[in-house]
Amino acid sequence: MLYPPRGHAAAGHEGGTELLERFARTREPALRQELAERYLPLARFAASRYASGSEPFDDLQQVASIGLLNAIDRFDPDNGSGFSSFALPTMHGELRRHFRDRSWAVRPPRTLQEHALLVARTTDDLEARRRRVPTVEEVAIAAKLSVAAVLEAREALAARQATSLTAIVAIDDGDVESDRRHGVIDGGFARAEARATVAALSAGALTRREREIVRLRFEEDLTQSEIGTAVGLSQMHVSRVLRGAMVKLRAVASSNAVAQ
Secondary structure, rough: OOOOOOHHHHHHHHHHHHHHHHHHHHHHHHHHHHHHOOOOOHHHHHHHHOOOOOOOOHHHHHHHHHHHHHHHOOOOOOHHOOHHHHHHHEEEEHHHHHHHHHOOOOOHHHHHHHHHHHHHHHHHHHHHOOOHHHHHHHHHHHHHHOOHHHHHHHHHHHHHHHOOOOOOEEOOOOOHHHHHHOEEEEEEEEHHHHHHHHHHHHHHHOOHHHHHHHHHHHOOOOHHHHHHHHHHHOOHHHHHHHHHHHHHHHHHOOOOOOHH
């Protein structure tokens, strides 16, 4: 079991027992405030045990302070145990609930959340003591979990944070925003629909030569000069044919829209 540094404990216990006994009898708000300030180093110590992630330390200390106030309110000086021994589990419970209820981008079942936090703390403790990354089996033994539970908990830890779609990620071809790795709408569908529409409108409105020039321009994506070479016309003549064909197509489209 881990205990707070001596400096933290000493700061809390200097005159603390008398204050706790007085508060238990009187429930005076001023005494509660004084106890909270006196034992604040204990809350900082509890918060530090959970400060390895991306959660701001000030937020963790605030959560631990809520647990400290709860411990002050519930502590019974006559039960024979020290206040630190009573308060630390209370603050740890408050911190675990904070992570379980608020810091998950995707929330797994409660038991899995608790296993994930336990595995994270156990891994950090083992790595600090042994100066290397512990194996899954070592974490399982220390946390008193099965190997399968440890593996499942590690997968759940990935749900604690979400990555922004605009975050820059590294891939083989260079750095790109995350959303660029996901599927996008294929513009080919719109182009295919447009070609089908043009073909339907052209059937009764354009001459065979006009239909061919329109097809080469909008389906084959040829330039006017390339179309002229293909059909034996000058670029200027092709331009006049295209303009006339577009006028006819707009007229047909407008009349169809009115009819509908």
